[in-house]
Amino acid sequence: MEYLKWSHEDSIATITLERPPANALSSGLLRELSAVLDEIEPNREIRAVVIHGEGRFFSAGADIKEFTTVTSSEDFSKLGQFGQDLFDRMEKFPKPIIAAIHGAALGGGLELAMACHIRYVSETAKLGLPELQLGLIPGFAGTQRLPKYVGVARAAEMLFTSEPITGLEAVQYGLANRAFPENEVLEQANKLAKKIAKKSPGSIKASIELLNYAKTEEFYQGTKREAELFGKVFVSNDAKEGIQAFIEKREPHFRGE
Numbered sequence: 321m322e323y324l325k326w327s328h329e330d331s332i333a334t335i336t337l338e339r340p341p342a343n344a345l346s347s348g349l350l351r352e353l354s355a356v357l358d359e360i361e362p363n364r365e366i367r368a369v370v371i372h373g374e375g376r377f378f379s380a381g382a383d384i385k386e387f388t389t390v391t392s393s394e395d396f397s398k399l400g401q402f403g404q405d406l407f408d409r410m411e412k413f414p415k416p417i418i419a420a421i422h423g424a425a426l427g428g429g430l431e432l433a434m435a436c437h438i439r440y441v442s443e444t445a446k447l448g449l450p451e452l453q454l455g456l457i458p459g460f461a462g463t464q465r466l467p468k469y470v471g472v473a474r475a476a477e478m479l480f481t482s483e484p485i486t487g488l489e490a491v492q493y494g495l496a497n498r499a500f501p502e503n504e505v506l507e508q509a510n511k512l513a514k515k516i517a518k519k520s521p522g523s524i525k526a527s528i529e530l531l532n533y534a535k536t537e538e539f540y541q542g543t544k545r546e547a548e549l550f551g552k553v554f555v556s557n558d559a560k561e562g563i564q565a566f567i568e569k570r571e572p573h574f575r576g577e
Contacts, residue, residue, distance in 0.1 A: 379429025
């Protein structure tokens with residue numbers, strides 16, 4: 321593995337995002353994550369999974385520089401669909417997945433965290449979907465999962481302003497389960513994983529399947545349309561300007577084109 325590592329101890333699998341400096345979600349990292357899930361799923365000794373990030377962040381977003389190598393709307397839509405399929409698999413994964421979030425979970429990083437069954441955060445962590453700041457939109461089902469957790473009004477505010485919320489606010493809004501001092505988040509996530517691992521694997525698997533019935537047909541219609549618009553928006557002139565401004569560390573100048 322080039323972008324992440326994983327280990328297994330006491331019925332718990334720990335997946336560590338390891339792509340400094342920000343653990344950006346490249347297509348390579350997502351493929352590796354999918355491969356790790358392939359290994360974990362049939363392993364009867366593993367009963368829960370914890371995902372966290374190495375270094376300063378959980379994940380500060382998708383790999384924007386990688387976007388400059390993709391040119392067509394269709395390719396961007398395929399990238400969005402790949403991320404959506406992976407995160408939908410995570411949400412339906414038969415073993416509980418816990419995100420231990422510190423530093424920041426932004427853009428694709430938050431979309432990854434929202435696909436986990438449970439989120440523990442540091443009190444000062446920053447969580448948000450800042451894609452509109454770059455003239456883009458979320459593409460890994462962020463527009464559909466965020467309202468499910470925080471409600472449409474708060475989701476609209478977070479999307480339209482691109483401003484993140486803190487870990488404490490994430491708990492208050494229903495986006496995260498519990499908040500802790502930063503140096504305790506991973507420890508507390510592991511404690512929770514061990515508690516869950518004592519339960520019957522069959523009843524856990526059944527519960528996860530039943531929880532997914534809460535996703536309506538409109539959710540899947542929304543993710544399909546999100547992938548389509550993800551591609552269209554990414555080839556706009558505003559998107560090109562936003563990406564270039566991000567790379568050049570300056571404010572973008574959008575023209576509505």
